[in-house]
Amino acid sequence: MLNKKEIVVAHSPDADDIFMYYAIKFGWIDSKDFTFSNIALDIETLNKEALKNSYDVTAISFGLYPKIKDEYALLRTAVSFGEGYGPKLIKKKSKKLKKNFKVALSGENTTNALLFKIAYPNARIIYKNFLEIEKAVLDDEVDAGVLIHESILDFDGSLCVERELWDIWLELAKEELPLPLGGMAIRRSLPLNSAIECEEILTRAVEVARKNINLASKMLLERNLIRVDEDKLKTYLDLYANDNSVTLNKIQKKALDKLFKIGYEGGYFDEAIECEDFFIPLDYKELREK
Secondary structure, rough: OOEEEEEEEEEOOOHHHHHHHHHOOOOOOOOEEEEEEEEEHHHHHHHHHHOOOOOOOEEEEEEOOOHHHEEEEEOOOOOOOEEEOOOOEEOOOOOEEEEEEEEEEOOOOHHHHHHHHHHHOOOEEEEEEEHHHHHHOOOOOOOEEHHHHHHHOOOOOOOEEEEEEEHHHHHOOOOOOOOOEEEEOOOOOOOOOHHHHHHHHHHHHHHHHHHHHHHHHHHHOOOOOOOOOOHHHHHHHHHHHOOOOOOOHHHHHHHHHHHHHHHOOOOOOOOOHHHHHEEEEOHHHHHHHO
């Protein structure tokens, strides 16, 4: 029997990423050619490791992708978009923000950091693990912070939302498109047929998880694999691991192109790219099978 090739998948420890990957971990998805191992890292670390080409498949902030496009192809699956919601800029209710207020962000190359920097060019930025941002605001280490992931669902009553990143996105996009937050990328060094199979497996994992959401959620909760309770998990998955997460649709692709254009025009990317040029070419498999 031939040895299967191991594919290392790096994802965040957040409920949506774990939910979308763990159908593979639970043995619900199998592959004749590959075994999958996983590592969970915060989004700032994932983005930094992607810049170093560390993992075969990795979750990334969409705001990072143009910087790694030569080493990684975009996957069409396991995507998280905001639709009327997203990260939140929070502060103490008693705090009045000055033009150069100090703010904590979750990472230099996150999508929320890209949008924030364009909207608040004079802010003084520090970067923290997203789990530490609320405390930094409460302790007056910073004047404000951008909450992401599960943190947007529940925060201290002394805090309020200064601005929704969704509103910044709408102002910059100049049309109502879903807000691209995070997705997956795969190393270009993998053989193309292997990359195609990996994408198919990962897509099936998200699809199976969605079709078996109650069982998958129960198993994640029983194993203490996530940080939220049952009610918050359902809410969170509805936001960021929903049916639109299975595979990118036309409107999501348009939103991605808009994000890349905004980043380029803001001076954060070297060139404006269109996402369709950076997916794995699935027609390669069809041509090989003819």
